[in-house]
Amino acid sequence: MSRSDKVVAHLRVNGDEHEVLVAPDATLVTVLRDQLGLTGTKRGCNQGVCGACTVLVDGVAVRSCLTLAALAEGREVVTIEGLRQHRVAEQVIRALVERSAVQCGFCTPGMVASLTDLLQSHPKPSVEDIREGISGNICRCTGYRKIVEAVQGVAAALAESGAREVA
Amino acid sequence: MAEVRDGGVGASVPRIDGLDKAAGSARYVEDLYPAGMLHAVLVQSPHAHARILACNLDKARALTGVKAAVSAADFPEKRYGAFVKDEPVLARGMVRYMGEPVAAIAARDLATARAAARLVEIDYEPLQPVVSIDAALADDAPVVHENFDKYVLRKPGRYRRNVFWEVELKEGDVDAAWAQCDAIVEGVYETQAQYHAYLETNGVVAEPDAGGGVTMWASCQSAHHGQTRVAEELGLPMSKVRCIVPRVGGGFGGKHVSNMHSVAAALALKTGAPVKLILTRTEDFEIQRSRHPARVRMRTGAKADGTILAREVELIMDGGAYADESPAVLSFASLMSRGCYRTPNMRVRGKVVYTNKLRAGSFRAFGNPQVTFASESQIDELARKLGMDPVELRLKNVLRDGEHWLGGQQLKRCSAGECLERVRDAVKAAPPLPPAAPGRRRGVGYTFVATICGLMGTSASIHLRGDGTVALATGVVDIGQGSDTVLAQMCAEALKIPVGRVSCGAPDSATSPYNWKTAASRSTYMTGRAVVGAAEHLKQQVFKHASDMLECAEVDLELRPGGKVGIAGVPGREVGFAEIAQRSLFLAGGPIIGTFGLVFDGPPFDPKRATIERFAFDNLGVYIFGAQAAEIEVDEATGKTEVLRGWSAHDVGRAINPASVEGQIEGAFVQGMGYALTEEMVWDGDGKLANPSFADYAVPGAKDTPVAIVPIVLENPDSTGPFGAMGVGEPALAGVAAAVANGIAQAFGGARPHRLPMTPERVLEAIEAGEGRRA
Numbered sequence: 027m028s029r030s031d032k033v034v035a036h037l038r039v040n041g042d043e044h045e046v047l048v049a050p051d052a053t054l055v056t057v058l059r060d061q062l063g064l065t066g067t068k069r070g071c072n073q074g075v076c077g078a079c080t081v082l083v084d085g086v087a088v089r090s091c092l093t094l095a096a097l098a099e100g101r102e103v104v105t106i107e108g109l110r111q112h113r114v115a116e117q118v119i120r121a122l123v124e125r126s127a128v129q130c131g132f133c134t135p136g137m138v139a140s141l142t143d144l145l146q147s148h149p150k151p152s153v154e155d156i157r158e159g160i161s162g163n164i165c166r167c168t169g170y171r172k173i174v175e176a177v178q179g180v181a182a183a184l185a186e187s188g189a190r191e192v193a
Numbered sequence: 194m195a196e197v198r199d200g201g202v203g204a205s206v207p208r209i210d211g212l213d214k215a216a217g218s219a220r221y222v223e224d225l226y227p228a229g230m231l232h233a234v235l236v237q238s239p240h241a242h243a244r245i246l247a248c249n250l251d252k253a254r255a256l257t258g259v260k261a262a263v264s265a266a267d268f269p270e271k272r273y274g275a276f277v278k279d280e281p282v283l284a285r286g287m288v289r290y291m292g293e294p295v296a297a298i299a300a301r302d303l304a305t306a307r308a309a310a311r312l313v314e315i316d317y318e319p320l321q322p323v324v325s326i327d328a329a330l331a332d333d334a335p336v337v338h339e340n341f342d343k344y345v346l347r348k349p350g351r352y353r354r355n356v357f358w359e360v361e362l363k364e365g366d367v368d369a370a371w372a373q374c375d376a377i378v379e380g381v382y383e384t385q386a387q388y389h390a391y392l393e394t395n396g397v398v399a400e401p402d403a404g405g406g407v408t409m410w411a412s413c414q415s416a417h418h419g420q421t422r423v424a425e426e427l428g429l430p431m432s433k434v435r436c437i438v439p440r441v442g443g444g445f446g447g448k449h450v451s452n453m454h455s456v457a458a459a460l461a462l463k464t465g466a467p468v469k470l471i472l473t474r475t476e477d478f479e480i481q482r483s484r485h486p487a488r489v490r491m492r493t494g495a496k497a498d499g500t501i502l503a504r505e506v507e508l509i510m511d512g513g514a515y516a517d518e519s520p521a522v523l524s525f526a527s528l529m530s531r532g533c534y535r536t537p538n539m540r541v542r543g544k545v546v547y548t549n550k551l552r553a554g555s556f557r558a559f560g561n562p563q564v565t566f567a568s569e570s571q572i573d574e575l576a577r578k579l580g581m582d583p584v585e586l587r588l589k590n591v592l593r594d595g596e597h598w599l600g601g602q603q604l605k606r607c608s609a610g611e612c613l614e615r616v617r618d619a620v621k622a623a624p625p626l627p628p629a630a631p632g633r634r635r636g637v638g639y640t641f642v643a644t645i646c647g648l649m650g651t652s653a654s655i656h657l658r659g660d661g662t663v664a665l666a667t668g669v670v671d672i673g674q675g676s677d678t679v680l681a682q683m684c685a686e687a688l689k690i691p692v693g694r695v696s697c698g699a700p701d702s703a704t705s706p707y708n709w710k711t712a713a714s715r716s717t718y719m720t721g722r723a724v725v726g727a728a729e730h731l732k733q734q735v736f737k738h739a740s741d742m743l744e745c746a747e748v749d750l751e752l753r754p755g756g757k758v759g760i761a762g763v764p765g766r767e768v769g770f771a772e773i774a775q776r777s778l779f780l781a782g783g784p785i786i787g788t789f790g791l792v793f794d795g796p797p798f799d800p801k802r803a804t805i806e807r808f809a810f811d812n813l814g815v816y817i818f819g820a821q822a823a824e825i826e827v828d829e830a831t832g833k834t835e836v837l838r839g840w841s842a843h844d845v846g847r848a849i850n851p852a853s854v855e856g857q858i859e860g861a862f863v864q865g866m867g868y869a870l871t872e873e874m875v876w877d878g879d880g881k882l883a884n885p886s887f888a889d890y891a892v893p894g895a896k897d898t899p900v901a902i903v904p905i906v907l908e909n910p911d912s913t914g915p916f917g918a919m920g921v922g923e924p925a926l927a928g929v930a931a932a933v934a935n936g937i938a939q940a941f942g943g944a945r946p947h948r949l950p951m952t953p954e955r956v957l958e959a960i961e962a963g964e965g966r967r968a
Binding site: 170 | 207860864887
């Protein structure tokens with residue numbers, strides 16, 4: 027593709043502003059990985075099914091392989107590299123590791139993004155809410171049980187810290 | 194249970210690579226972007242079976258940005274294969290499955306490489322494809338490999354029209370035994386191709402050096418196998434090929450190095466630049482491997498009291514276009530087809546055929562799920578015919594300690610019966626679920642599972658660093674199952690140091706001690722033994738230094754927790770690993786490195802007990818046992834089957850990391866559920882894979898899984914295992930389909946599908962056929 031076909035996109039990723047030249051059909055996952063060096067976001071199928079590429083856009087979990095980079099202009103994109111410092115996501119990451127819910131790990135960054143969205147919108151999720159929340163994230167290793175348990179643990183901890191803050 | 198030290202054997206230590214993976218900082222192969230990197234794509238065959246009349250790369254090479262294009266002409270004219278040398282790096286003269294790589298392009302970016310791939314001109318003469326077992330065996334079937342008689346075979350054998358390997362296994366006199374049987378059941382059980390569906394597709398980055406060598410970073414299951422195979426395919430000495438394995442996003446048997454690695458290496462050597470070849474999901478479906486589709490005709494006979502006397506098995510597997518691991522899969526499936534039963538008269542005849550489909554290969558449980566589905570379904574059918582409880586029939590016939598597996602290998606211990614009792618008790622003790630809604634029926638099905646852990650050579654080294662921490666190197670690839678953590682725990686336990694003082698390097702054929710492969714549930718059992726041996730070797734050297742430093746005899750020394758050596762019975766008289774290391778590095782003795790290597794050399798098959806022909810191996814490993822149950826619910830109107838709860842008991846010898854053991858059991862159980870109910874690679878009549886995407890191939894999601902899968906871990910230490918441990922990577926997959934089928938049969942008066950996956954249509958059909966029989 028020639029340079030003239032490309033468009034300039036202004037992306038705000040993990041709090042940093044980036045001006046990048048992208049093809050109009052370039053997906054967000056491609057730009058994040060290949061141009062911004064944010065390789066924590068994984069490409070599992072590039073078909074919008076497996077959820078490994080999930081990131082937060084304006085706080086909502088989206089599949090970055092189905093999202094055009096140009097359409098992320100002016101929005102707040104948070105990848106796993108940014109989620110490490112996120113109040114909820116940081117606990118999700120820690121719980122997944124401590125509860126042995128990480129095996130090959132390839133689905134995990136996307137799983138963290140989906141779970142962060144879930145816990146922000148449903149601070150006290152039921153088991154069914156959790157299963158629903160990760161229904162778009164395939165994990166081939168764990169059988170999901172330990173992931174669900176880890177999230178239950180985070181939700182309980184968040185509820186407790188929330189109660190402390192109120193008190 | 195022995196006392197569990199912090200981080201040692203028996204502790205559920207969090208994965209040592211867990212945080213890196215969860216936080217997105219772990220590096221997988223696609224995360225490598227070496228400077229000056231080119232992108233490679235494959236040019237795939239649009240035909241399942243066709244002669245290649247011409248292959249012209251000129252237009253592709255002429256495209257701006259293209260750095261190299263290769264076809265078969267660019268490789269040595271030879272074929273590769275572990276058992277049958279039948280497979281070229283790129284298709285030569287003939288394509289044998291749709292999607293088979295014929296050429297490859299390296300270009301400065303992916304878009305250019307893809308554009309160039311479309312400019313490759315290949316003339317094909319399409320031939321009739323062979324797309325099923327029946328088609329392959331037909332008298333007038335097209336021949337998939339017309340020059341088979343020129344291929345090199347590891348063991349000599351006959352070739353009969355697409356049948357490329359046959360095995361036979363006999364004990365007793367099965368033909369004479371039928372007359373003594375009061376009940377005989379017979380059936381045909383069919384299983385499908387399953388896709389591994391690791392979340393990370395296969396990929397490789399190859400970087401050349403100026404001396405004609407190449408370094409590959411590959412997502413694969415063995416650095417050493419990767420090095421061996423690419424060196425052989427490219428005609429290079431192994432000293433010119435290096436394979437490094439970064440983090441791997443799942444394998445399940447599907448990431449043994451294949452011809453794509455040599456393609457990338459050749460492009461790197463040709464262009465003088467690093468080349469990255471990452472398969473798209475569709476390509477990965479189309480060109481890597483699948484589980485073998487199989488047809489099992491099985492007949493089992495017993496006396497009226499339930500004593501099983503005879504079984505006959507005819508096993509036909511569909512190997513796809515190339516032999517790959519098929520002879521081993523066929524042999525192992527044959528060996529597992531008697532199951533855990535004391536059956537004195539037994540005959541198995543197995544064969545594997547070529548078809549014009551993707552090569553089938555190794556996949557978690559390796560031929561076992563196919564025959565276990567047949568065997569354990571049939572045992573329930575036999576129980577129904579005898580009017581016996583299926584669990585009682587199993588326990589009546591189960592092998593006991595000291596008895597022999599099919600083929601004559603003696604079992605020091607057979608804990609299958611104990612596992613089944615534990616599962617049955619757990620099912621009975623489970624709180625009852627609310628009653629099923631009208632129009633839905635429930636059943637509970639049981640199964641045994643057995644497999645082996647072992648095989649081949651492995652080794653370990655432990656280097657004592659200047660600060661008293663240790664560097665453990667094994668060459669084992671952690672494909673997600675947790676071997677890095679488990680091996681580090683064993684190293685820590687053996688040296689009495691916290692696990693945090695052990696590091697594991699990336700497997701690297703240039704620096705890691707030899708290891709065969711991550712396969713056969715062997716890393717804990719085999720490489721664990723190597724780690725224990727290396728720790729003992731290191732301890733001897735440490736003691737030698739300590740005896741000088743403490744001025745005492747070595748026999749008076751003991752290892753103390755925290756990395757210290759002291760004089761036994763004299764508290765305080767001790768030196769630390771750091772002091773010893775410093776002495777070794779700067780004063781005396783030289784750097785301390787403990788090493789140990791071994792090869793599995795357990796007893797081979799016993800020719801006095803069994804006749805065995807053309808088996809791919811002589812011995813395997815130690816046998817490991819388990820039992821499973823599935824509580825299922827079927828919608829009578831649609832046939833849709835759900836697994837409500839699962840139980841899976843496994844004797845692991847010793848759980849080095851109990852949470853990891855549970856993770857293996859739960860993950861394998863769910864992969865087995867996919868195999869039982871939804872997953873099937875479907876080829877159309879032209880040999881085109883119809884569903885090469887996650888949108889069309891149904892891997893279980895979170896909502897498809899039971900809320901409860903109960904892992905039950907038994908620990909009967911194995912005398913040869915490290916700390917008594919054995920493997921657990923595969924068995925929990927093998928029995929799920931049979932347990933589900935047995936649950937359906939229990940719910941519907943014996944009606945059951947005999948074909949996987951048990952889709953709603955097949956379940957409904959089986960139920961209706963069952964009602965027809967009773968009407």
